[in-house]
Amino acid sequence: MSRTGISEIGPDGYGLHMSIPFDLWGQRGWANTEVAGETHYAKEIRGLLGKDFKASGSEISVTAQLMPEPQNKHDRNAVGVWSGGRQLGYLPREEAARYSPVLTALTAQGWLPQVGARVWGSEWSDYDERQASFRGSVQLDLAEPHMLVPANMPPAGDYRLLPTGNAIQVTGEEKHLDTLAPLLRPEGECWAYTTVHEVVEQPTRTSRSIVEVRIDGGRVGQLTPKMSSELLPAIRHLAEQCIHTAARAVVKGNRIKTEVVLYAARAHELPESWLRTAVPATPATASSAPASGEPSPGLDVASAASRTHGAIPPPPTGIRFAVPPDWPQPPPGWMPPTGWRPDPSWPAAPEQWQWWVPTWD
Incomplete structure (x- = not known):
């Protein structure tokens, strides 16, 4: 530009x-x-x-x-x-x-x-x-x-992305090659959104909690008990707020051998600012880039706007976008792109504001 x-x-x-x-x-x-x-x-x-x-x-x-x-x-x-x-x-x-x-x-x-x-x-x-x-x-x-954006959509529902941290190896991927196959790339690797969940195993007389790793809702492996203990406090912290825990991961390999490596901060590494602002991320659609999550300033802006104004509904046909009072005027014919949120510094839209009106108005 x-x-x-x-x-x-x-x-x-x-x-x-x-x-x-x-x-x-x-x-x-x-x-x-x-x-x-x-x-x-x-x-x-x-x-x-x-x-x-x-x-x-x-x-x-x-x-x-x-x-x-x-x-x-x-x-x-x-x-x-x-x-x-x-x-x-x-x-x-x-x-x-x-x-x-x-x-x-x-x-x-x-x-x-x-x-x-x-x-x-x-x-x-x-x-x-x-x-x-x-x-x-x-x-x-x-x-x-090919490593600038994740290869899949963000998780469905309310989620929070853990800050980037050191590599954490996932185990058991060989049992889930069919789930991982859609993410295989010619370059041999890609980033992907994962979600991490607490599950209870009972291998002997006593049960234990481990972390299960999922991509697009499908299980792709788990963490060892020791590594699970590093993430479980954060997972439980978000679960108390009915928020899913998401993490960045690199998927690499081919159809006969694939591995998944998480890059997520351990619970003791989480900054106080992250713990204080444990609000849901704003999911994006596949046609737009997924929201990057913490520590992205972009997510902070989008989440703040979401809490102030709410999501802008998708437009039907034969309509135009109605700009609320005291908002800056967009260029003629402008329509909110996918995933767009109002700037959090703008005044809140009036209650029950009609976002879309017929083009002949």
Whole structure:
């Protein structure tokens, strides 16, 4: 998106507000994908570093948005990198060609793809010291294109996604190859939503609780008793609120050997903020990107809007979207994309508000 494009999606209240931030999956906690064109955006990078910038070198971690630019006259696959309302550069041309399809599909459904980023800059003076020169660089925490979004839909009903944590091996997958088969990919791996459930086994005279792992409602394995004990307190905590516990997982292999690995924080690793805000996630449809869940700011925004306004009903034919009083006016003909939620800062819609009216009104 050009500089003009990014300014067009903010002032009317329906650009960035109507795009739900989506934390791309597969982030590992370190940034190693270089951004191109930083020299053309030195002023913006320097501004992002703020007043604490040190000429000898400063580094900050930020959240960066990836904005496809299909109308870019130089490269229709161009992907701009933004943060704090500033453009910082672009994905390199070869990388943009690989990433543009999945990022474009996300933005077309009203999502705003974002990742963690490392921003660095330094400044030095010319020999005559009449003018200082700035050098900046930006790196992204970006997984391979096929690992940016989960391969399946979010769980049905109210659920909460555990924060990402270290790998937890699932056992017994060999008994459930038919359930796992739809998730097998040519790349050999994919991310998937799982749900984790407490079940009681009675192998001997005494019973014990273990964690059963399911994908799309079907059992795909379980955790060992020791690893089960690491997740059971969180599962029980959410169960008391009638909320399912979900976790990210990598499914990899082929039709004769498949394994599932959870990436979920253990109970003792859960931050207090997560425990205080144990509210249901907002499921998305298969045609849109699934909501990313904790610790995604996007889920916080969507959940807050859901609690304030409620879900927007789907439109019938021959209608238009009716904007409640005191909401920003959208562009002519605008319709809420799948999964869209009002910005939580907007006033609540009047009780029993008629969201859809005939086009001839």
